[in-house]
Amino acid sequence: MSKISTIFHSYLSDNSLLDLEKLGSEDKKVEVSRNTSDTLKNNILRESKFNNNIVVVAIVLLCIIFGLGIFFAIYYRDSPTTIGVIFGGTFLSLLAIVSRLRKIWLEKSLMDVSLSVIEDMSPQDAAKFIQTIYYNMLESNKKR
Numbered sequence: 001m002s003k004i005s006t007i008f009h010s011y012l013s014d015n016s017l018l019d020l021e022k023l024g025s026e027d028k029k030v031e032v033s034r035n036t037s038d039t040l041k042n043n044i045l046r047e048s049k050f051n052n053n054i055v056v057v058a059i060v061l062l063c064i065i066f067g068l069g070i071f072f073a074i075y076y077r078d079s080p081t082t083i084g085v086i087f088g089g090t091f092l093s094l095l096a097i098v099s100r101l102r103k104i105w106l107e108k109s110l111m112d113v114s115l116s117v118i119e120d121m122s123p124q125d126a127a128k129f130i131q132t133i134y135y136n137m138l139e140s141n142k143k144r
Contacts (some may be wrong), residue, residue, distance in 0.1 A: 003047050004107050004114075008134040017127055032123035040130070044115045051108040058093045058101045065093050 012018045015032050076082040078123030113131060118126040 002107055002137075004110055005134065005137050006045075007040070007043045008045060008110050008130050008137075010043075011130055012127075012134060013037065015127060017131055032127045034123055035126055037118070037123040041115060041118065047081060047112040048115065051104055051111065054104050055101065057107065058097055058104070062094060062097055062101075065090060065097070080084075103123070 007037070014036050017032075069086055072086045073083055076086065112132070114130070116128060121129065
């Protein structure tokens with residue numbers, strides 16, 4: 001479970017909203033306090049900042065690995081087998097980092113969008129939005 005879904009799950013369980021029947025239902029009004037909405041915003045903001053730091057570290061790693069690959073390719077330019085191993089290892093390392101960076105970026109984007117959308121909403125509307133996003137995330141994870 002990703003960090004954003006954990007945050008959403010915690011928020012929804014704190015407000016007794018982990019029930020699909022309540023989603024979009026007007027007859028079942030659930031009071032959501034401003035305090036839990038502020039807590040949600042703070043949690044999303046904290047995790048978004050953490051993800052920003054992870055993105056910076058991943059990009060620095062990409063640059064270092066790329067630089068090392070270039071250095072070793074120039075250093076071992078007379079050995080084609082070694083250059084092949086260097087390029088293969090560099091490519092696989094970069095591929096692993098980029099795939100993880102993509103997942104972090106998608107999670108960070110969802111956090112940023114959620115934060116900007118719920119910023120000006122009432123707590124009840126924000127709860128409906130979070131429910132919708134959370135259950136859509138669960139559905140998309142089931143399909144994978």
